[in-house]
Amino acid sequence: MIDFTRLDNVKKQRPLVHCVSNIVTATDCANLALAVGASPMMAQAPQEMADITAISDATVLNTGTPDEEKFQVCMLCGKEAARLGRPVVLDPVGVGASPWRLERTCELLHLFTPSILRVNLGEAQALSRNAGREQGVDSPDPASRAERLAAAKRLAEHRRAVVLLSGPEDLITDGRETWRVSGGSGLMARVTGTGCMLSVLCGVFAAVEPDMVSAAVLASAFWKGCSQKAEGMAGGRGPGSFRTALLDAAGTVTAAEIAAGAEIEKL
Numbered sequence: 001m002i003d004f005t006r007l008d009n010v011k012k013q014r015p016l017v018h019c020v021s022n023i024v025t026a027t028d029c030a031n032l033a034l035a036v037g038a039s040p041m042m043a044q045a046p047q048e049m050a051d052i053t054a055i056s057d058a059t060v061l062n063t064g065t066p067d068e069e070k071f072q073v074c075m076l077c078g079k080e081a082a083r084l085g086r087p088v089v090l091d092p093v094g095v096g097a098s099p100w101r102l103e104r105t106c107e108l109l110h111l112f113t114p115s116i117l118r119v120n121l122g123e124a125q126a127l128s129r130n131a132g133r134e135q136g137v138d139s140p141d142p143a144s145r146a147e148r149l150a151a152a153k154r155l156a157e158h159r160r161a162v163v164l165l166s167g168p169e170d171l172i173t174d175g176r177e178t179w180r181v182s183g184g185s186g187l188m189a190r191v192t193g194t195g196c197m198l199s200v201l202c203g204v205f206a207a208v209e210p211d212m213v214s215a216a217v218l219a220s221a222f223w224k225g226c227s228q229k230a231e232g233m234a235g236g237r238g239p240g241s242f243r244t245a246l247l248d249a250a251g252t253v254t255a256a257e258i259a260a261g262a263e264i265e266k267l
Helices: 006-013 026-036 046-055 068-084 099-111 121-127 145-159 186-190 194-206 212-234 239-252 255-261
Strands: 016-020 039-041 058-062 088-091 116-119 162-165 170-173 178-182 263-266
Touching: 006 026, 006 194, 006 212, 006 255, 016 026, 016 046, 016 068, 016 194, 026 039, 026 194, 026 239, 046 068, 058 068, 058 194, 068 088, 068 099, 088 194, 099 121, 116 121, 116 145, 116 194, 116 212, 121 145, 121 162, 145 162, 145 170, 145 178, 162 212, 170 212, 178 212, 186 212, 186 239, 194 212, 212 239, 212 255, 212 263
Parallel strands: 016 039, 016 058, 058 088, 088 116, 116 162
Antiparallel strands: 162 170, 170 178, 178 263
């Protein structure tokens, strides 16, 4: 059973969520965490990663706009979080875009197992060593639910992690149980960083929900609920207004609203 009152726990506990973000989405990710009620920290220096991880309730690692130092930072955070038993979310942005990016991300996954892997279809296929269908950091081609479900389960089993495969409908699986979350707004595809922000929400909910499958389902349902509310708030004015409305929705939507509108199915 998915406990939507975890959103109220976020506001009460104000968990510290350390986000190693990318240069495109760092501000949006920090503002979203604040809007939901968490306390974001966006530290980047390798010298303090172990200490920052130790005081954080959850860590979110985003490998977009990567360089060698970013991978070093992610390695330090991931290993320390695993040692301490703290939740860590890995968002391997555009992992199939280059052999170097794929190789370095796979090295991370050999060093620690993330609590949640938040991916699109192309990223899931690349990490499972199949032919990814990425265009830059996106998965532009449509795919059947069966194909997406197979990719998510394959990756979850391969990496022994909870996988949130995002798209028009999100699939969440640990290889044994699988959930589908539908709904939301098609305008999400017109705003950069909505996937990165979903990864931050995974970290936020993982900080207050010990079951990682449930945390990922909560993050997915919350974000789709926010996007649906934001589309109405934006009133057709375009992606800029929609982007602002997303933060407004995240800061005002209630657990009861999310629960009432959630389109969740256990497969």
